Amino acid sequence: MHFPPDITDSRVLEAMNDVPRHRFVPRRLIRAADGDHPLPIGHGQTISQPYIVATMSQALDVGPGDKVLEIGTGSGYQAAVLAAMGCEVYSVEIIPELAEKAAAVLDDLGYDVAIRIGDGHHGWEEHAPYQGIIVTAAPDIPPQALLDQLDLGASLVIPVGPAGGLQTLWRFTRQPDGNLTRTRLAGVRFVPFTRNRRRSR
Secondary structure, three states, X not given: OOOOOOOOOHHHHHHHHHOOHHHHOOHHHHHHOOOOOOEEEEOOEEEOOHHHHHHHHHHHOOOOOOEEEEEOOOOOHXXXXXXXXXXEEEEEEOOHHHHHHHHHXXXXXXXXXXXXXXXXXXXXXXXXXXXXXXXXXXXXXXXXXXXXXXXXXXXXXXXXXXXXXXXXXXXXXXXXXXXXXXXXXXXXXXXXXXXXXXXXX
């Protein structure tokens, strides 16, 4: 897989080349899995464009041993990339069917990812603080619970903006003094941040 020169993190590049993206897409779309574009995975959700996965993974600035929370497991592909980077990955998915399918693929490929079915708006407080939090769906505003679960020096990478419109990919970083700074990364389009479809469990 080839990426533009702005993807420079060797851990990200190695993980993106190692994770078999075709395993995370519907069988009918396997031939399209090598393309640099999003693909539908059912339930109104998508597997993200590889370049965006690489961009978000690089922006997190995490590596072996870091604890990372992902909101929106989806296909499991982003979680696999983070796991391949050596991270301790926790992932929350609100759609049970997607969570169960992703868990099966991740397990089959040998990626150790903890998946919880529930409302990602609340994060996963039991395992906080996290050295990185990544969100793969766009809310109108960043959930406060996710910001609260960031460790000092850690970043939240999240798309923010209206459903169906152009959104902004932001990085919020908790500084050593506890204050938050934010950096605009790119214009993006993500599926909406879904809430309360099913009771969390």
